[in-house]
Amino acid sequence: MTVNKQQSGSDLVLPIGKALASVGGGLGKPGCVHDDTFRRAFQALLSVSEPSQSIDTFLAKCVEQISVAYGSRYAFIGKVQDLNDRSHIETISCFVDGELTSNMVYPLCGSPCQEVLQKGELYVDEGLCARYPDDELLQDMGLASYYGSVLKDSQGTAIGLVVICDTEPLDLNDWNLPLLRLFAERISHEIERELIEQELRLSSSVFQNSHDIAVIVQNDWKIIKANRTFETMTGWSESDAQGQHIFLLRSDREDDEFYRALTIQLLKTGFWSGELWVKPKNGKIFPVDCTIKGVVDPSTGENKHYIMIFSDISERKYAEERINRLAYYDAGTDLPNRTHFQDELKKVLSQQRDKSARFSVMFMDLDGFKAVNDRMGHAAGDQLLREVADRLRALPGRNAFAARLGGDEFGILVRYSDRNSSIVLTSDQIANQIISAIGHPYEIEGEPVRISASIGVALYPDHGEESKTLLRNADLATYYAKSEGRNRVEFFHDALCEKADCEAAMMALMHKGLREDQFFMVYQSKHSANDERVVGAEALMRWRLDDGTMISPGQFIPVAEETGQICELGQFALRSVFEQLVAWEGLEGAPERVSINLSGRQLMSPIFLSRLEDMVKETGVNTKRVELEITETWLMEDPDHSARLLKALKNLGFSLSIDDFGVAYSSMNYLRHFPVDVIKIDQSFVRDVMSDKSLVAIISAIIAMGHSLDLKVLAEGVENRDQLELLRALGCDEIQGYYFSRPVEADRLKFVHSVAAALSA
Known part of the structure; x- marks a missing residue:
């Protein structure tokens, strides 16, 4: 003006x-x-x-x-x-x-x-x-x-x-x-x-009273004005800084090329925004979100001054790094986890321009670990796993990448730089070196302990050219090593494909189970953190054979995911829950809202939405009583596609929640575009929250982030009163876990709800 x-x-x-x-x-x-x-x-x-x-x-x-x-x-x-x-x-x-x-x-x-x-x-x-x-x-x-x-x-x-x-x-x-x-x-x-x-x-008041660092510089980048926060956070007074180049605050984190690109964008658009590091007077650098806006001289049309705003993001970066570490590193051993291992393997594969490069994928399973864990307890088992991890970190050299895949299973990715040596011989030597190191005695809680290791090896490109194939074949070789007496190394060979036949047998068994109504749903109650009243339930699938034998979800779900049969199981689960909600309509003690997990494979199906719409019409279910749980890992594989699918589900009336939140690390930038209602804190964060203060900080950050986006936050895996009280104090909205109830069948759930209602009355 x-x-x-x-x-x-x-x-x-x-x-x-x-x-x-x-x-x-x-x-x-x-x-x-x-x-x-x-x-x-x-x-x-x-x-x-x-x-x-x-x-x-x-x-x-x-x-x-x-x-x-x-x-x-x-x-x-x-x-x-x-x-x-x-x-x-x-x-x-x-x-x-x-x-x-x-x-x-x-x-x-x-x-x-x-x-x-x-x-x-x-x-x-x-x-x-x-x-x-x-x-x-x-x-x-x-x-x-x-x-x-x-x-x-x-x-x-x-x-x-x-x-x-x-x-x-x-x-x-x-x-x-x-x-x-x-x-x-x-x-x-x-x-x-x-x-x-x-x-x-007003502008002057906002400038001076801002909680962010605010600086005005000339077009030669010399400081002409700074606010009070500038002095508080950098240690430089305004009088000391006036006339100084803004590089007074430059750290060594960004190179000259970074600032050249920044300057070019400012000259083109008059605006730049991004992250960088600021170096205060005491030298202790900290990260900031920086925004730079040019002030145009109307007589020349050129930027006469620049207004620079620096927002300290130290706490956010710390939380991001912690969540990122929890997402990609195993909390118990501090080794990379399965996700990190798979990503590393995909990265190595993407770098192979020809098949002359060689590397091996090794799967290691500890022999006798379960016996130690059962006899001495989980604390001793955790200590043993940490010592195994320490030995893996020292072996077999800088070309190896070791990770804990889960339980007592480990993965080792070994790259070979010497193309003249035999990859089979070298892999065998490295694997036996690992077995020897793992086999040395341990002292656990003052008691000598011995275990051994079985290792399966798959070679690139001999045993596969894709990550999925290499991982499967290394796993099959490990299975064979254990079946052949343990404490040994086995390389993949075609005969090991018999294990794939076992998967086919499991698929046939699942087909039979679906035809003969062997699958059924159980329900675990959800409770308000404040008054512990029942606010809903989660539906979970179970499998009981004709002879009464229960097949664990840990056995059939991975096979179903691998083979794609999870889509058929998912359809069964959705229809069962919809019909149960209709049957519960108007009955006292029935949950008002029931959540159900959706598989990523199920969601990727091009006919998923149309089938879901048909099922809603056929059953007459009130979709407002259904909450669909989708894992964070799947959402972050393709955030744009995920956002479109979630919007379509929301339009059908469903509530939406992100399951296992924190495992794959959703940035707030993506999360705010997902039309979800609830985020579920993964039970891996809750399990050790009473003994690990860093987990308290992470859970608190997740709750604050969820509430800032008007989302409810549910913590799962709550097993004792101390966990409940802590989560309540941190502001968690809803709680789920064995402390309240194990998963029970539908008729039993009504009783659980009635008792909970009476206790909270």
């Missing part, structure tokens, strides 16, 4: 004199009938041309002088109340019969003021009431005459008007009609100047 420089009294004398002379023949010209009116008008304009102490004083003086100059009973200045609506005028200074009066809001429709705003000026010397019969205020006052001139801002927009009016006719001549225009221009300038000064005062 551009405003003309305020004119002083001497600056205005000449243009006022010229204006009066052009229409009236000159100031004080002998023989002129209106000499006294000339003088009054001239003095009135001079009186308001001097700078005023305040906008209110200036406006009051204006309406008084205008009324005196024109000899009218009424004079007022009004502003359009809403520039978008433009239906009302709000007076900002009124002069009536020699006195200032209270302001009012005045409707424009059918009024002379509306015509002024549209045409720029209006003069009615008499008969005003007859001309505007719908203007009630005008009729009540009995006004006969009216003269108004529009107020405009520097962009030419009509923002208000200045008006004189009277119950008697106004007798204005050609020379004094333009005077009101001069008043209008002066008033417009003063109003706009006040608005800009208010904006500047």
Whole structure:
């Protein structure tokens, strides 16, 4: 917005004199009938041309002088109340019969003021009431005459008007009609100047009181102004920093190329935003979100200054690093986890430009670990796993990447740089070296312990050219090593594909189970963290053979995921839950909301949505009572596709939750685009929360992030009162776990809910 420089009294004398002379023949010209009116008008304009102490004083003086100059009973200045609506005028200074009066809001429709705003000026010397019969205020006052001139801002927009009016006719001549225009221009300038000064005062206040570092630099990057937070967080006072280059704060984390790219973008767009590291006076660098905005010089069109805002993100980065480490490293051993191992394998495969490069994938399973764990307890088992991890870290050298895949299973990825040596021989030597190291005695809780290891090896490209094939074949070789007596190394060979036949047998068994209703759903209650009342349940699948044998989900779910049969099981689970909810409709003790897990394979099916819609229609289920749980890992594989699918599910009326939250690390930038209602904190965070303070920080960060996005947060795997009380104190909304109830069948769930309701009453 551009405003003309305020004119002083001497600056205005000449243009006022010229204006009066052009229409009236000159100031004080002998023989002129209106000499006294000339003088009054001239003095009135001079009186308001001097700078005023305040906008209110200036406006009051204006309406008084205008009324005196024109000899009218009424004079007022009004502003359009809403520039978008433009239906009302709000007076900002009124002069009536020699006195200032209270302001009012005045409707424009059918009024002379509306015509002024549209045409720029209006003069009615008499008969005003007859001309505007719908203007009630005008009729009540009995006004006969009216003269108004529009107020405009520097962009030419009509923002208000200045008006004189009277119950008697106004007798204005050609020379004094333009005077009101001069008043209008002066008033417009003063109003706009006040608005800009208010904006500047507000901007200055925001600048100084911001919790972020705020700096203004010249286009040569020398600091000219900094706020109080600058001194607090960097240790440099504003006076010390003024005149210094902004690189006063530069750390060694970003190179020259980074700043060259930043400068190029600023020159092109006048804006840059991103993360960088700031080096304060004490040298302890910290990360910030930085935003740089150019301030354009209107005369040259170039950036004259830059405003730089630095937001400290140390706590956020710490939480991100912790979550990222939990996502990619095993908490018990601090080795990379299965996800990290698979990612590393995919990265190595992507780097292979030809098949002359060689590497091996090894799976290692500990022999006798379960016996130690059962005999000495989980604490001893965890200690043993940590010592095994320490030995793996030392072997077999810098070309190896070791990870804990889960339980007592480990993976080792070994790259071979010597193309002349036998990969089989070298792999065998390394694997036996590992077995020897693992076989040395341990001292666990003061007691000597011995275990051994079985290792399966798959070679690239001999035993597979894709990660899935190599991982499967190494796993099959490990299975064979254990079946052949353990404490040995086995390489993959075709005969091991018999294990795949076992998977086929499992698939056939599952088909039979679905046909013969061997699968069924159980339900685990969910509770409010505050008062422990039941707020819903989660549906889980179970498999009971005809002879009563229970097949663990840990056995059949991985096979179903691997083979794609999970889609058929998922359809069964959805229909079972929908039908159960319909059967529960209106029954006392039944849960109001039931959640059910969806597989990533199931969600990727192109016919999933259409089948789901058909099932909703066929069963008549109220989708508002169904919460669909989707794993974070799957969501983050293709966030854009995930967002579209979640929106479609939301449109069908389902509630949505992210299961196992924290495992794959969803950034807030993605999470805010997912239309979810609940995030479930993975039980791996809850299990050791009482003994690991870092987990408390992570859970607290997840809860805060969820609440900032208006999401409910549920913690699963709660097994004792201490965990419950801690999660409640951290602000968790809902709780699920064995502390309240194990998964039970539908009829039993009603009883659990009734008891819980009675206890919480």
